[in-house]
Amino acid sequence: MSKVRIEKLQKLDQETLERLIEIYMSGYEGMREYGGEGESYAKRYLRWCWNKAKDGFFVAKVGDEIAGFIVCDNDWYSKYEGRTVGAIHEFVVDKRFQGHGIGHKLMEKCLEYLSRYNDRIELWVGEKNEKAMKFYEDCGFRRVEQSGIWVRMVKDIRKDDKGKRES
Numbered sequence: 724m725s726k727v728r729i730e731k732l733q734k735l736d737q738e739t740l741e742r743l744i745e746i747y748m749s750g751y752e753g754m755r756e757y758g759g760e761g762e763s764y765a766k767r768y769l770r771w772c773w774n775k776a777k778d779g780f781f782v783a784k785v786g787d788e789i790a791g792f793i794v795c796d797n798d799w800y801s802k803y804e805g806r807t808v809g810a811i812h813e814f815v816v817d818k819r820f821q822g823h824g825i826g827h828k829l830m831e832k833c834l835e836y837l838s839r840y841n842d843r844i845e846l847w848v849g850e851k852n853e854k855a856m857k858f859y860e861d862c863g864f865r866r867v868e869q870s871g872i873w874v875r876m877v878k879d880i881r882k883d884d885k886g887k888r889e890s
């Protein structure tokens with residue numbers, strides 16, 4: 724596989740949006756209840772992500788092709804924490820590209836970015852999405868509570884640690 728580059732997404736034009744939807748649909752294949760509600764949902768949700776967290780919207784590129792993306796929000800009011808924390812709103816790698824380290828590269832970028840602003844990151848993951856939960860645990864997240872079918876996970880980060888991994 725050619726070299727993977729992580730870049731900040733510069734603009735969400737129609738072509739890019741369509742590619743991100745494709746990745747979203749492929750990444751969540753077989754997990755309809757957690758993200759596969761359909762393309763029109765994906766379109767609305769990805770636009771919402773872009774408007775909420777433009778500065779933390781990173782894509783992984785293999786050659787000219789976007790292979791995955793992560794949406795990192797440095798200004799998320801968590802009602803569970805009662806304060807503002809960092810949040811990962813979306814994280815998905817195209818099925819064809821999974822298992823080659825792209826997810827880890829995106830996460831590394833996310834930690835580097837959010838550690839400039841936040842001391843804690845939260846995310847929600849589907850209760851049966853064991854693969855993703857294991858991935859997050861390997862990255863130092865821990866499960867803290869469940870609401871319906873969603874599990875909340877958090878990771879404490881040292882502010883300004885420039886993305887150094889902690890476990």
Ligand SMILES: CC(C)(COP(=O)(O)OP(=O)(O)OC[C@H]1O[C@@H](n2cnc3c(N)ncnc32)[C@H](O)[C@@H]1OP(=O)(O)O)[C@@H](O)C(=O)NCCC(=O)NCCS
Nearest residue numbers: 750751814815816821822823824825826827847848855858
């Ligand atoms: C979670 C997700 C983003 C991870 O992306 P990924 O690119 O597959 O992640 P990586 O390749 O970095 O890591 C996955 C595994 O591949 C292994 N791996 C890492 N580098 C590798 C390489 N160069 N070659 C082969 N395998 C590699 C990792 O060790 C890891 O294995 P482990 O889970 O046993 O530790 C991806 O599975 C996905 O899109 N899932 C569907 C959407 C989803 O659930 N998102 C999270 C919702 S909250």
